[in-house]
Amino acid sequence: MFTGIVTDVGRVRAVRDTDRDRRFEIETAYDLAGVDIGASISHAGCCLTVVEKGEGWFAVEVSGETLGLTTLDAWTEGRRVNLERAAKVGDELGGHIVSGHVDGIGEVLSVAAEGGSHRVRIRAPRPLHRFIAPKGSITVEGVSLTVNEVKDDVFGVNLIPHTWEATTLGELTAGSRVNLEIDMLARYLARFQETA
Structure with a gap:
C-alpha cells in the first residue's frame, strides 16, 4: 500500500x-x-x-x-x-490509500497556469470515468490528487506549486499519457452497487 x-x-x-x-x-x-x-x-x-x-x-x-x-x-x-x-503501519497517511495497481491510462488535454498553481484536464478511459467524482481522490502518475471537476470522461485537478516542482507532473503537456488509479473506495462502492 x-x-x-x-x-x-x-x-x-x-x-x-x-x-x-x-x-x-x-x-x-x-x-x-x-x-x-x-x-x-x-x-x-x-x-x-x-x-x-x-x-x-x-x-x-x-x-x-x-x-x-x-x-x-x-x-x-x-x-x-x-x-x-511502501507505507508502514503507523506512517502518516498524507494522501489517500493507494494500491499501486494502475487502472488505466489517461490523456492530458490541457495544462494552464492559474494563479501560482496549474490546472490540468485529463481524459479518462471508459468505463473508468464512472469512478471519478468531484472532490474525490485520484492518483495520477503515483501522485494523490483531489478531483476538482468532472464532465463526462474529462476531469480536472489543480497542482499547487510544491506538487508541480517536486514531482514529474510539472513536465505534463497536452497529449501526455498518464497512469491513473481510481480511489479504492469508489471501486468497492461501485462493485457493491452492481451486485446488490
Missing part, C-alpha cells in the same frame, strides 16, 4: 528487454541499505518489486501485461519517475 505522496523523483538509467519481459534500472536518492530485495516501490503509480540494487540504483522487472496496461512501455533512459516506498 502507498499514500500517493512522492518521496523521490528517480531517473531511468537503463532499459533492457529480457526473456522475462523488460528490466529497468532506476537511479534514486533513497538510502538503499534500508531497501530489501523484494521490497515494493511505486513507480509513477505502478507497484514494482526491487530485484537487484547497487550504489544509488535499483532494478525492477516488468511483465508484458504491466507494459501493456501502463505508460511504462514508453520509458527510455533518462526519464524521470515519481517514486514512493
Whole structure:
C-alpha cells in the first residue's frame, strides 16, 4: 500500500528487454541499505518489486501485461519517475490509500497556469470515468490528487506549486499519457452497487 505522496523523483538509467519481459534500472536518492530485495516501490503509480540494487540504483522487472496496461512501455533512459516506498503501519497517511495497481491510462488535454498553481484536464478511459467524482481522490502518475471537476470522461485537478516542482507532473503537456488509479473506495462502492 502507498499514500500517493512522492518521496523521490528517480531517473531511468537503463532499459533492457529480457526473456522475462523488460528490466529497468532506476537511479534514486533513497538510502538503499534500508531497501530489501523484494521490497515494493511505486513507480509513477505502478507497484514494482526491487530485484537487484547497487550504489544509488535499483532494478525492477516488468511483465508484458504491466507494459501493456501502463505508460511504462514508453520509458527510455533518462526519464524521470515519481517514486514512493511502501507505507508502514503507523506512517502518516498524507494522501489517500493507494494500491499501486494502475487502472488505466489517461490523456492530458490541457495544462494552464492559474494563479501560482496549474490546472490540468485529463481524459479518462471508459468505463473508468464512472469512478471519478468531484472532490474525490485520484492518483495520477503515483501522485494523490483531489478531483476538482468532472464532465463526462474529462476531469480536472489543480497542482499547487510544491506538487508541480517536486514531482514529474510539472513536465505534463497536452497529449501526455498518464497512469491513473481510481480511489479504492469508489471501486468497492461501485462493485457493491452492481451486485446488490
